[in-house]
Amino acid sequence: MINVLYLDDELHNLTAFRAAFRRDFHVHVTTEPTEAVRILREQPIEVIISDQKMPTLSGVEFFELIMPDFPGPIRMLLTGHADIDAVIDAINKGQIYKYIAKPWNESELRAMVNEASMLFHERKAVSDQGEVLLHRMQEARAMALRIERATSQASSLDASQVAEINKQAVEINRLLAD
Amino acid sequence: MGGFASSQLRNKRGIRFAVVACTLLVSFSAQAQKFIGTRLEYLPEAYNLDLLEVEVVAESEDWVSFEQLVPNLGMGEGVEWMRLTLDPMTENGKLIEIQNAGIDDLTCFMVCDGKIIASYPGGIMNKGAEGHQFGTYPSFPVPLVECNKLHALFRMQSNKPMIVPLRITGPRRVLEDAHERDVLFALYAGVMVVMLLYNLFLFLSIGDRSYLEYVLFIFAVGGAQLALNGYGFVLGTDHWPWLNLRLTHFFGVFSGLTTILFVQNFLRLSRYVPWLHKLLNGYFLLYLVALVLALLGRLEWSYQLINFCAAAIFFCIPGAIITIRKGYEPAKYFLLAFTVFIFAVFVFVLKDSGVIPYNAWTFYALPLGSAIEVVVLSLALASRINQLKRESVHAREEQLRVSQLNEQMVREQNSVLEERVAKRTAALESANSNIQNTLDELQSAQQQLVQSEKLASIGQLTAGIAHELNNPINFVASSAQSLRRDFEDLSKVIDKLKAMDPLSPNLNQEMGQLKEMFGALDIEFTQREIEELLNGIEDGTKRTSEIVKGLRIFSRMDGDNFTMAQINELIESTLIVLRSNLKDNAVVESDMGVDLPLVSCQPGRLNQVFMNIITNAAQSMDESDLAVEERKVQIKSRKVDSIGQSWIEVRVKDRGAGMSESVKAQIFDPFFTTKAVGEGTGLGLSIVMGILSDHNAEVEVETEEGVGTEFIIRFPL
Numbered sequence: 001m002i003n004v005l006y007l008d009d010e011l012h013n014l015t016a017f018r019a020a021f022r023r024d025f026h027v028h029v030t031t032e033p034t035e036a037v038r039i040l041r042e043q044p045i046e047v048i049i050s051d052q053k054m055p056t057l058s059g060v061e062f063f064e065l066i067m068p069d070f071p072g073p074i075r076m077l078l079t080g081h082a083d084i085d086a087v088i089d090a091i092n093k094g095q096i097y098k099y100i101a102k103p104w105n106e107s108e109l110r111a112m113v114n115e116a117s118m119l120f121h122e123r124k125a126v127s128d129q130g131e132v133l134l135h136r137m138q139e140a141r142a143m144a145l146r147i148e149r150a151t152s153q154a155s156s157l158d159a160s161q162v163a164e165i166n167k168q169a170v171e172i173n174r175l176l177a178d
Numbered sequence: 179m180g181g182f183a184s185s186q187l188r189n190k191r192g193i194r195f196a197v198v199a200c201t202l203l204v205s206f207s208a209q210a211q212k213f214i215g216t217r218l219e220y221l222p223e224a225y226n227l228d229l230l231e232v233e234v235v236a237e238s239e240d241w242v243s244f245e246q247l248v249p250n251l252g253m254g255e256g257v258e259w260m261r262l263t264l265d266p267m268t269e270n271g272k273l274i275e276i277q278n279a280g281i282d283d284l285t286c287f288m289v290c291d292g293k294i295i296a297s298y299p300g301g302i303m304n305k306g307a308e309g310h311q312f313g314t315y316p317s318f319p320v321p322l323v324e325c326n327k328l329h330a331l332f333r334m335q336s337n338k339p340m341i342v343p344l345r346i347t348g349p350r351r352v353l354e355d356a357h358e359r360d361v362l363f364a365l366y367a368g369v370m371v372v373m374l375l376y377n378l379f380l381f382l383s384i385g386d387r388s389y390l391e392y393v394l395f396i397f398a399v400g401g402a403q404l405a406l407n408g409y410g411f412v413l414g415t416d417h418w419p420w421l422n423l424r425l426t427h428f429f430g431v432f433s434g435l436t437t438i439l440f441v442q443n444f445l446r447l448s449r450y451v452p453w454l455h456k457l458l459n460g461y462f463l464l465y466l467v468a469l470v471l472a473l474l475g476r477l478e479w480s481y482q483l484i485n486f487c488a489a490a491i492f493f494c495i496p497g498a499i500i501t502i503r504k505g506y507e508p509a510k511y512f513l514l515a516f517t518v519f520i521f522a523v524f525v526f527v528l529k530d531s532g533v534i535p536y537n538a539w540t541f542y543a544l545p546l547g548s549a550i551e552v553v554v555l556s557l558a559l560a561s562r563i564n565q566l567k568r569e570s571v572h573a574r575e576e577q578l579r580v581s582q583l584n585e586q587m588v589r590e591q592n593s594v595l596e597e598r599v600a601k602r603t604a605a606l607e608s609a610n611s612n613i614q615n616t617l618d619e620l621q622s623a624q625q626q627l628v629q630s631e632k633l634a635s636i637g638q639l640t641a642g643i644a645h646e647l648n649n650p651i652n653f654v655a656s657s658a659q660s661l662r663r664d665f666e667d668l669s670k671v672i673d674k675l676k677a678m679d680p681l682s683p684n685l686n687q688e689m690g691q692l693k694e695m696f697g698a699l700d701i702e703f704t705q706r707e708i709e710e711l712l713n714g715i716e717d718g719t720k721r722t723s724e725i726v727k728g729l730r731i732f733s734r735m736d737g738d739n740f741t742m743a744q745i746n747e748l749i750e751s752t753l754i755v756l757r758s759n760l761k762d763n764a765v766v767e768s769d770m771g772v773d774l775p776l777v778s779c780q781p782g783r784l785n786q787v788f789m790n791i792i793t794n795a796a797q798s799m800d801e802s803d804l805a806v807e808e809r810k811v812q813i814k815s816r817k818v819d820s821i822g823q824s825w826i827e828v829r830v831k832d833r834g835a836g837m838s839e840s841v842k843a844q845i846f847d848p849f850f851t852t853k854a855v856g857e858g859t860g861l862g863l864s865i866v867m868g869i870l871s872d873h874n875a876e877v878e879v880e881t882e883e884g885v886g887t888e889f890i891i892r893f894p895l
Contacts, residue, residue: 010649010653012649012650012653012657012713012714012717012718013649013652013653013656015653015657015707015710015711015714016652016653016656016657016660016711016714017656018707019656019657019660019661019663019664019707019710019711020656020659020660023663053645053758053761053762054762055761055762055806056806058762080644080645080648080649080758102648102649102651102652103648103651103652103655103656104652104656106656106659
């Protein structure tokens with residue numbers, strides 16, 4: 001189940017959200033930004049939904065705040081009519097993935113969360129592959145280092161030793177081809 | 179004009195009259211007088227004799243003869259004696275006449291051989307006595323007695339010079355002469371009276387002051403001549419010896435004073451000859467002193483002083499000459515008149531001193547001279563009036579010429595001006611129509627701005643309300659869907675329950691299934707959730723209806739009509755509408771007065787006022803360093819009473835940046851804004867001001883930079 005965090009100062013919205021999506025997602029709700037940060041730290045949150053208009057700080061501000069520590073989760077902003085300018089700004093700066101106008105359409109919202117989750121996982125996959133590649137590249141570099149060292153010793157080698165090295169080179173090539 | 183012509187005619191008649199009078203005078207007095215001063219004797223030492231001694235003295239050897247034909251015995255307190263030796267044979271029955279009416283006290287004693295046989299009182303003191311039976315001069319009859327020696331002794335005392343022109347002649351001759359004199363003086367008096375009345379008439383009709391002075395002058399000069407010649411009785415003074423004694427003095431002073439006034443005014447001395455004017459003022463004072471002396475009884479001194487002052491008249495000659503030289507024509511007549519008069523005075527004085535013979539000409543020199551003087555002066559006055567007239571006509575002509583010139587210039591100027599005015603008017607009209615156009619444009623622009631300000635506030639409002647409504651609608655709608663799902667879950671359980679048969683043997687197994695279902699569907703949680711959702715729905719609908727109610731109050735935009743409304747309600751509805759806008763930048767603390775009376779107002783427009791002021795208060799803290807919880811907008815409403823007046827007072831206070839005095843002074847000006855370009859029209863507060871002044875509300879702004887601003891609005895009840 002997708003882990004969703006929903007931040008809103010309106011308690012009834014939280015209740016309604018959880019009632020609507022508890023069957024589909026793993027829903028975490030709170031009215032406090034600090035509580036939201038705690039949840040982010042403790043739960044593998046994939047999608048964050050925040051209301052824009054809140055008394056202490058706005059949704060966009062909240063996203064700015066958590067970006068450095070939690071860049072992964074997909075951010076969606078829930079807005080009323082008046083905040084379009086802020087939303088446009090936020091989208092252009094790449095801080096949010098989607099914005100949802102109140103009142104929300106349940107099925108649309110559900111679809112959006114699913115999409116966001118997919119996006120999260122795709123990104124995660126890409127970044128995982130990237131990590132593997134990075135690892136392999138590091139290995140390759142280490143190998144190249146060894147080869148260089150070996151090559152420097154090669155001048156004093158006999159035929160059997162050369163054959164052995166060739167065998168190792170073939171092995172390396174095979175590895176690199178992978 | 180006719181008046182002047184006739185006055186000149188009268189003057190000509192006056193001259194003819196004077197000529198006739200002179201002719202008469204010459205014919206009457208063709209015969210020289212025969213005075214016998216040399217036959218008179220006097221006592222060289224002063225004697226004060228009583229009557230017994232008179233008889234003795236009459237025969238005295240001390241008597242000394244006079245040398246002049248007309249002796250002068252001087253004047254003063256002292257008594258003088260004079261003896262005339264008569265020839266009883268030839269001179270009895272004749273009259274001794276002394277032709278001097280100015281001797282105060284005079285008694286004639288007839289002494290026959292050392293015996294007084296008769297005494298006759300005469301002189302001013304004894305008017306009407308025997309010595310005055312034949313006219314104005316004292317005269318005494320020589321008695322018809324047979325004596326060896328017949329003397330006439332005269333006892334005399336006078337405060338005026340005792341000049342003694344004495345003759346012995348027949349009573350008929352005396353009477354004739356007296357008659358002649360009477361006629362002449364009547365003539366003189368007539369001339370004077372005519373001149374007096376004539377000039378009085380002129381004074382009354384013309385109103386020129388110099389005529390009045392002239393009338394007084396004539397009266398004084400004429401009166402003086404009459405008094406001097408013993409005709410004081412015509413003035414009715416005979417019954418008052420005290421006055422009679424001083425008559426000459428009074429008239430002397432009076433004629434001196436009037437002469438000075440007349441000369442000063444006539445010759446315009448203050449203008450032409452100021453020094454003479456001042457000198458004559460001095461003489462004026464001396465005359466007054468003489469008058470006082472006469473009143474005090476110092477008649478001799480008074481007479482001397484008057485004589486001294488008479489010298490003033492000589493100064494009139496150079497005065498007149500200077501005036502003529504300065505181009506004052508009438509002074510010529512004046513000069514002539516005074517020369518004649520002074521000549522007459524000279525003749526009179528020379529006659530008295532015996533330099534020239536005592537005859538009719540010299541005798542009548544003074545009255546004649548004064549009559550001529552008066553007539554010529556009358557001409558001088560006419561000339562003066564003519565001169566004045568000429569001057570005034572000239573002045574008027576000059577004035578007319580100047581005014582015509584002015585008129586001409588004004589006409590020319592006028593046409594130039596009219597042209598300019600026409601041009602200017604045209605320019606102004608075109609400028610005016612330009613201004614009118616601009617004004618129309620401005621007015622329509624202003625209307626548009628006011629309209630757009632209104633629309634902006636409506637837009638702001640709509641956004642706010644939409645947001646306010648969005649939340650409850652959002653969770654109510656969402657909750658409804660969730661409820662349906664929860665209900666479906668519950669329905670499954672209920673269906674299961676319905677399908678269960680209490681009598682079924684599988685009941686235990688079915689109960690187990692049901693419990694399983696409870697667990698799977700998490701029915702307990704669902705129950706709790708349903709309750710929460712229902713609470714949410716209730717709360718949402720309540721909030722929605724509140725908002726709608728607030729909106730209804732707020733949007734009473736029909737409210738351009740004055741109705742009674744609760745100010746608190748208006749503020750609260752405004753706050754509801756503004757809630758979402760304020761939520762992320764300020765905290766509103768409202769402190770509303772309880773049981774405030776209703777205020778007659780336009781609710782819709784007042785909402786605009788409150789919205790504007792509260793929004794401003796919130797926005798003033800946008801740049802503030804304060805935490806959002808500290809950005810307070812404090813709203814307070816109260817009923818306040820001051821002397822004879824109750825108000826509803828609304829205070830809106832913020833903790834914003836405050837304003838400088840110069841900003842504060844301009845906040846209600848249209849288009850004044852401290853916001854960045856495009857953020858505000860600058861019309862908000864000017865509209866607020868307009869609305870509040872329609873409500874007769876007072877607005878006060880208290881502000882301090884860095885501390886905050888408080889708007890205080892007072893609505894009169």
